[in-house]
Amino acid sequence: RQSCHLPLPFLLLHFTLLKCDITDGNVEHLKREHSLMKPYQGVGSSPSSQWDFWGSTLVTSSYVRLTPDERSKQGSIWNTVPVHLKDWEMHVQYKIHGSGKKNLHGDGIAIWYTKERLHPGPVFGNQDHFVGLALFVDTFCNDLHGMDRSFPYISAMVNNGSLPYDHGNDGRTSELGGCSSEIRNKDHDTYLAIRYSKGRLTVMIDIDDKNEWKECIDIGGVRLPTGYYFGASAATGDLSDNHDIISMKMYQLMVEHAPDEDSLDWTKIEPSVSLLKSPKDNIDDPTGNFRSTPLTGWKVFLLLLCALLGIVVCGVVGAVVFQKRQERNRRFY
Numbered sequence: 001r002q003s004c005h006l007p008l009p010f011l012l013l014h015f016t017l018l019k020c021d022i023t024d025g026n027v028e029h030l031k032r033e034h035s036l037m038k039p040y041q042g043v044g045s046s047p048s049s050q051w052d053f054w055g056s057t058l059v060t061s062s063y064v065r066l067t068p069d070e071r072s073k074q075g076s077i078w079n080t081v082p083v084h085l086k087d088w089e090m091h092v093q094y095k096i097h098g099s100g101k102k103n104l105h106g107d108g109i110a111i112w113y114t115k116e117r118l119h120p121g122p123v124f125g126n127q128d129h130f131v132g133l134a135l136f137v138d139t140f141c142n143d144l145h146g147m148d149r150s151f152p153y154i155s156a157m158v159n160n161g162s163l164p165y166d167h168g169n170d171g172r173t174s175e176l177g178g179c180s181s182e183i184r185n186k187d188h189d190t191y192l193a194i195r196y197s198k199g200r201l202t203v204m205i206d207i208d209d210k211n212e213w214k215e216c217i218d219i220g221g222v223r224l225p226t227g228y229y230f231g232a233s234a235a236t237g238d239l240s241d242n243h244d245i246i247s248m249k250m251y252q253l254m255v256e257h258a259p260d261e262d263s264l265d266w267t268k269i270e271p272s273v274s275l276l277k278s279p280k281d282n283i284d285d286p287t288g289n290f291r292s293t294p295l296t297g298w299k300v301f302l303l304l305l306c307a308l309l310g311i312v313v314c315g316v317v318g319a320v321v322f323q324k325r326q327e328r329n330r331r332f333y
Contacts, residue, residue: 031088033081034230034250040064043077053077054118055125063244066109066125066234069098074125076233077245078117084226086266087197087253092232094192096139096152097185098241105184106140106239108152109232111194111248117229123165125233131161132228132271135194135203136171139184140239143169150180154192156203156217158224158271176201176273179216183207189246192216196224197253225269 033050036043039061042050057075058065066075090111098105110124114132121127124136139152155171155178157163166173183190188209195202201224203217230250234243 029251029254031085031250031252034079034083036064036077036079036245036248038062038247050080051077052080052118054120063095063246066232066243066245067236067240069100069236069240069242071236071238071240073240074120074233074235075243076118076120076125076231078112078231079229080117082227082229083113083250085252086226086257087255089193089195089197089251089253090230091191091193091247091249091251093189093246093248094137094232095186095190095244095246096137096183096241097244100239100241103141103151104239105241107235107237107241108139109137109234109243109245111135111137111192112231112233113194113196113224113228114231115228117231122167125235126231128164129161130159133158133194133196133201133224134165135192137181137183137192138170139241141170142167143172149178152181152183154178154181154203154205154216156201156219158201158222158273160271176219176222177217179205181205181207181216184241195253196222197255198257199223219273221274223269223272223274225271226266 036051040051040059042048043053043059043064045052053059053064053076055075056065056067056073057077058068059077064077066077067073090113092111094109096109100106108124110126112126112130112132112134114126114130114134116127116131119127119130123130123134124138126134134157136155136157137152138155141151141153153170155175157165157171157174157176159174163174165171186207186209191206193202193204193206193213195204199222200220201217201222202215204213205216206213230248232245232248236243
């Protein structure tokens, strides 16, 4: 599995210092009004339904198929209840499978947390210029020059409605980060977890049937409002796959916020990523992954510590070299 493309020092720091406490799925924190589970009761177009679907979506007793393994299909399913939680975690059990051989399948699944719902469009079956958060499970490489990453590829994007999704570059110009993940045609269940808490977005995956989460994306400075909707969509083009959602389970995270944060009107927050450069600055970035961020306190400390250690090492080496030269000079006299 190919992970996010970070410089080696930051990669080491990232994995050493990250503490990602993905919930174990406590039932008491499960929010059923935002969860989609077998046998999928409450799915439909009636006024009492909590989930509504569109397009090629087929609801069975075992799965929700967003698209069949056929060309030019689009489908989606959306929660009808807006989310008013400041801190949450969504677990998605899904399956992507089909008859297409390697590199002959597409296009993928998207998980959404957006201001509007049920707006079909060109971005994995949903509208472009969306407002909110999107997580893309992209199974087809459109960028013929993007040989530095393998597909399927999972990436995240936060949008305030001003940015388009760049299909030609597989979303590189606006992604927050991502990872490669071999999720097609697995004999076992595949999962992903999206966690948003205190301005930090974390995405974990479980694809190896070991009941273990592995990090895919972890980034701070993310601002998301309350009152948005969760959904899932998928699309096929000239190539196709079955895109199935088995479950979407929403958990409330019990997190304390500072009084000034609690007093804010969270419904008025504009989706943004404050610690990142503008996505336009990433057009020439060959990796298309994490942007440079301001030096936070711990980064400054680590840089100073490394500088101090470097000075000490240079001093010791200099002293040893000076002593050797003195001994050599004494032997010549």
